[in-house]
Amino acid sequence: MDVSASYHPSRVEGEDSFDALLVSALALEARYALDVFTYVPYVGVAGVFYPTGPSSERAPTGEVLGLRATLGADYRYSRERSLGIAIDLHAPLTAPQNLPLYGAIRAYLAWHFRSF
Known part of the structure; x- marks a missing residue:
């Protein structure tokens, strides 16, 4: 599970223009990792909730749900x-015309919990 925020600068060229956005996200990710090494590569897929996404006619209160695919590595x-560092591809689902597929690179500090 992670909480994040991203800033999307405005674009004012032609018909594809949009205002600058600050989008926050709460994600729950399923991850496959080889954690027997000090450097741990992984792939993940997450369901994402966007409490502050762009609004549109289809989603007047803003984006709500999306998906995220991740390729990353942890230094344990x-x-x-x-x-860790990760490359993400986000796909908002509610109104993709307002915030289409976009990528992000992030660095993070993680705590790992074991249930067994």
Whole structure:
């Protein structure tokens, strides 16, 4: 699970113009990782909730749901904590004409919990 925010600068060229946006997201991700190494590559897919997304006629209160595909790597300096970097591809589902597919690169600090 992660919480994030991204800034999308305005674009005013031609018919594809849009205002600048600050989009926040709450994601729950399923991940496949090889965590027997110090450097752990992984792939993931997440369902995303966007509490502050763009609005449109189809979604007057803003984007609500989306998907995210991730390719990343963790540096596991302990069994419970890691530093990581990831490349994400976001696909908002409610009104994709307002915020189409977009990519992001992120760095993060993670805590890992084991249930067994």
